[in-house]
Amino acid sequence: MTASRPISAPVPPRRRWGLLLGVGLVAAVIAWLAFGGIGNALVYYLTPTELLARDNPVGQTVRLGGLVKEGSIQRSTSAITFVLTDGTTDVTVVSDTLPTSSFREGSGAVVEGELNGDGSFVAHQVLVKHDENYVAPSQGAVPSHIPDGG
Amino acid sequence: MIPTLGHVAVVVGLAATVFAAAAFVLGGRRDDGALVMLGRRAMYAAFALAAVASAAMVVSLLAHDFSVQYVVRNNATTTPLFYSVISLWAALEGSILFWTLLATGWAALVLWRFRDRLPALMPWVGAVLALATAFFFAVMIWPGDPFVRSTPIAAQGSGPNALLQNHPFMGLHPPLLYLGYTGMAIPFAFGMAALVTRRTDEAWLGVVRRWTLVPWIFLTAGIVAGAWWSYEVLGWGGYWAWDPVENAALLPWLTATAFIHSSMVAERRGTLRVWTHALVIATFVLTLVGTFLTRSGVVQSVHSFTASGIGPWFAGAILVTLGVALGLLVWRLPALGDTRPPGRAVSREGAFLFNNVLFLGVTFAVLFGTLYPVVRQLMNGEQVSLGAPWFNQVNAPIFVALLFLMGVGPALPWGGAGWRTLRDRFAAPVIAGSLLLLLGWLFGLRQLPVLVALWMAAFVVVIMGEEVLRGAAARARARDEARLLATWRLATRNRRRYGGYLVHAGIAVMAVAVAVSASMGSEATATIRPGESMTLGPYTVTSRQLVTEPLASDPRVVETRAELTLAGPQSGPVAPALRDYPNSASLIATPAVRTAAGEDLYITLMGADPATGEVTLRVFINPLVAWIWIGGGIVALGAVFAAWPDRRRSQPATQGSAEPAGVPLGVVGGAER
Numbered sequence: 001m002t003a004s005r006p007i008s009a010p011v012p013p014r015r016r017w018g019l020l021l022g023v024g025l026v027a028a029v030i031a032w033l034a035f036g037g038i039g040n041a042l043v044y045y046l047t048p049t050e051l052l053a054r055d056n057p058v059g060q061t062v063r064l065g066g067l068v069k070e071g072s073i074q075r076s077t078s079a080i081t082f083v084l085t086d087g088t089t090d091v092t093v094v095s096d097t098l099p100t101s102s103f104r105e106g107s108g109a110v111v112e113g114e115l116n117g118d119g120s121f122v123a124h125q126v127l128v129k130h131d132e133n134y135v136a137p138s139q140g141a142v143p144s145h146i147p148d149g150g
Numbered sequence: 151m152i153p154t155l156g157h158v159a160v161v162v163g164l165a166a167t168v169f170a171a172a173a174f175v176l177g178g179r180r181d182d183g184a185l186v187m188l189g190r191r192a193m194y195a196a197f198a199l200a201a202v203a204s205a206a207m208v209v210s211l212l213a214h215d216f217s218v219q220y221v222v223r224n225n226a227t228t229t230p231l232f233y234s235v236i237s238l239w240a241a242l243e244g245s246i247l248f249w250t251l252l253a254t255g256w257a258a259l260v261l262w263r264f265r266d267r268l269p270a271l272m273p274w275v276g277a278v279l280a281l282a283t284a285f286f287f288a289v290m291i292w293p294g295d296p297f298v299r300s301t302p303i304a305a306q307g308s309g310p311n312a313l314l315q316n317h318p319f320m321g322l323h324p325p326l327l328y329l330g331y332t333g334m335a336i337p338f339a340f341g342m343a344a345l346v347t348r349r350t351d352e353a354w355l356g357v358v359r360r361w362t363l364v365p366w367i368f369l370t371a372g373i374v375a376g377a378w379w380s381y382e383v384l385g386w387g388g389y390w391a392w393d394p395v396e397n398a399a400l401l402p403w404l405t406a407t408a409f410i411h412s413s414m415v416a417e418r419r420g421t422l423r424v425w426t427h428a429l430v431i432a433t434f435v436l437t438l439v440g441t442f443l444t445r446s447g448v449v450q451s452v453h454s455f456t457a458s459g460i461g462p463w464f465a466g467a468i469l470v471t472l473g474v475a476l477g478l479l480v481w482r483l484p485a486l487g488d489t490r491p492p493g494r495a496v497s498r499e500g501a502f503l504f505n506n507v508l509f510l511g512v513t514f515a516v517l518f519g520t521l522y523p524v525v526r527q528l529m530n531g532e533q534v535s536l537g538a539p540w541f542n543q544v545n546a547p548i549f550v551a552l553l554f555l556m557g558v559g560p561a562l563p564w565g566g567a568g569w570r571t572l573r574d575r576f577a578a579p580v581i582a583g584s585l586l587l588l589l590g591w592l593f594g595l596r597q598l599p600v601l602v603a604l605w606m607a608a609f610v611v612v613i614m615g616e617e618v619l620r621g622a623a624a625r626a627r628a629r630d631e632a633r634l635l636a637t638w639r640l641a642t643r644n645r646r647r648y649g650g651y652l653v654h655a656g657i658a659v660m661a662v663a664v665a666v667s668a669s670m671g672s673e674a675t676a677t678i679r680p681g682e683s684m685t686l687g688p689y690t691v692t693s694r695q696l697v698t699e700p701l702a703s704d705p706r707v708v709e710t711r712a713e714l715t716l717a718g719p720q721s722g723p724v725a726p727a728l729r730d731y732p733n734s735a736s737l738i739a740t741p742a743v744r745t746a747a748g749e750d751l752y753i754t755l756m757g758a759d760p761a762t763g764e765v766t767l768r769v770f771i772n773p774l775v776a777w778i779w780i781g782g783g784i785v786a787l788g789a790v791f792a793a794w795p796d797r798r799r800s801q802p803a804t805q806g807s808a809e810p811a812g813v814p815l816g817v818v819g820g821a822e823r
Contacts, residue, residue, distance in 0.1 A: 022500075023504070030508075030514070033544045038536070042534045043534060044532065044534050045534065063535065080757075
């Protein structure tokens with residue numbers, strides 16, 4: 001196949017500067033978009049011990065992972081309360097937006113939310129790892145990114 | 151017996167592909183057609199062997215042969231037939247087997263189609279495809295053997311992953327995605343062959359563009375079907391969560407899309423040639439990266455399988471591929487000199503260039519967001535994640551810019567445009583977009599994403615509509631044809647352009663649907679007893695009863711179902727449920743989704759109290775979601791139209807230069823034949 005024939009006149013080289021400038025500008029904007037907001041967008045994954053050891057744990061959105069303590073689940077019509085533990089530290093989790101049925105006592109769970117002033121954790125999302133070989137998140141397990149409303 | 155057959159097929163498959171690679175390389179170097187033919191036949195054999203191995207696995211699954219570990223982990227005697235068959239791709243080892251089947255299938259198809267064409271290029275294309283498939287056969291012999299035996303033989307298996315046997319869509323989106331993924335090896339093989347043989351002229355581009363478009367169609371359909379699956383199954387009311395696996399599928403799609411655009415510039419203008427090669431390499435490497443991310447346990451997501459030994463293998467393959475391909479590219483740089491300098495910013499090629507920069511921007515952002523948590527953890531052990539808001543914040547403006555270019559590109563002439571041309575071309579689309587925006591505003595739309603999407607969609611559609619009408623009118627006049635016939639002939643004589651327009655129209659539809667569904671939906675959560683109701687917008691949901699019973703199709707699964715009556719614009723009985731699978735730690739949501747053109751009603755059962763019959767429901771109104779799937783269908787249709795073989799291919803000299811420059815379509819009547 002022959003190279004296609006240019007139909008318009010060749011472009012003088014100096015015109016490339018406009019193109020380069022445009023490309024550079026676009027790249028800069030993308031970089032700014034990506035890195036500008038990253039500090040606020042990061043969500044830390046913590047165990048109860050790590051959460052309480054933070055300097056200023058109240059009000060920060062984090063993911064909290066641990067085991068649902070045996071006998072700790074209390075369901076009411078509008079909210080669910082349970083204790084998440086990593087073996088050394090317990091945190092009480094309260095939520096009125098979580099599916100009440102996706103927790104089982106003794107199994108692992110990861111919730112996203114923030115610590116309240118009164119020491120309870122308000123959860124907005126539960127993150128479940130959907131794997132046939134489910135392993136409860138102990139220290140070092142990473143949650144799924146899929147927010148699961150049910 | 152049957153599993154042994156499968157294993158033997160895999161081992162022989164490795165031998166066949168290694169042999170094929172050797173035959174292709176020797177045949178290519180010595181210009182020996184007989185050796186090349188041997189290599190081709192070995193690749194046909196490899197496809198047959200992969201088919202035998204896959205059939206052996208499917209038969210083992212159907213026979214519930216619990217002497218095979220994969221069957222024990224992914225099947226049970228109660229598993230329904232359909233889910234037994236699709237369990238072939240439900241977990242790590244089986245998915246690699248299925249992958250190999252598709253990859254060898256693509257390779258055999260390409261080698262067969264080109265058995266009499268491009269004799270200088272094909273041995274090297276064959277060699278690359280043989281090596282790539284050999285890698286997958288090797289993975290199935292060492293770290294990811296699907297036919298590992300289980301001793302003692304189990305009496306019962308654990309059944310397929312609960313989430314994967316909950317919806318028939320599971321039979322649809324993985325094969326589509328895998329077809330797209332594995333097919334991207336073809337452009338890579340052609341790219342490598344072009345570099346090896348120094349035939350880096352425009353000849354390979356014509357072939358590669360078509361053979362990128364074909365897997366691109368599958369990849370696109372697979373991504374949309376995957377989003378649909380996630381919407382119908384996961385129960386959180388949305389369809390895209392920037393999950394690492396969604397990202398893994400999106401990454402090669404982005405670079406392949408960039409390639410499809412830049413290849414047109416490379417072909418027409420002789421510029422961007424190194425760049426175009428780099429995109430082909432990047433696309434293939436990103437398919438490997440995607441597999442690595444999702445199959446190695448490096449990132450955790452809804453799709454990630456248990457950590458396995460295949461991570462280092464894929465990491466090695468990525469590094470080797472990247473090293474060899476980039477090395478070859480640098481080595482051949484002198485042969486890839488652009489024959490012309492790049493054009494001006496305000497020109498068709500300028501629009502293509504910005505398009506590529508933006509696609510690469512999204513690729514970079516998505517790759518960064520996916521890998522950042524991994525790198526951060528490796529560096530200081532901190533576990534962090536970048537949530538969907540970050541991805542949206544970064545990518546939304548880029549996608550808006552891409553939409554804008556989608557309209558601008560086709561309207562700009564090659565080489566550059568003067569002020570007058572700009573005014574003529576853009577006055578009507580800008581006015582149309584602004585009118586639609588104003589109309590939306592008058593009807594009470596205030597959401598910025600919706601207004602922007604409306605403006606962009608009108609802008610894009612009017613530009614393309616003008617082009618089609620103008621071209622059809624010119625043809626009708628010149629040929630004295632009926633307007634409709636002229637339109638059809640115009641389109642079929644230039645499939646790439648008009649197929650591309652249809653793709654763009656589909657994207658415009660999707661953009662509006664995504665913007666509207668993301669910013670105009672509503673939701674409510676309530677706990678109600680039997681006989682009580684909750685309302686959301688015009689809808690009333692009344693609880694009738696709570697039923698807990700085993701599934702008829704698989705009695706090991708216990709379903710808790712809220713039987714509800716829906717009243718409003720859509721009405722009738724609905725029954726969202728929670729399913730308790732024996733092998734799942736959590737209950738699996740089975741949302742009830744009522745789909746209509748205007749809006750979906752989406753109900754998830756959040757919790758239930760069997761004692762009182764109380765159910766907690768989360769109800770979403772998701773406007774225009776159906777149009778995302780329809781838009782995806784239009785995109786696929788347009789791409790099929792563009793990729794459809796056209797009869798003029800026997801006159802290759804007209805391809806690529808048939809498109810009149812400067813004044814699009816004005817001379818179409820004369821440019822034919």
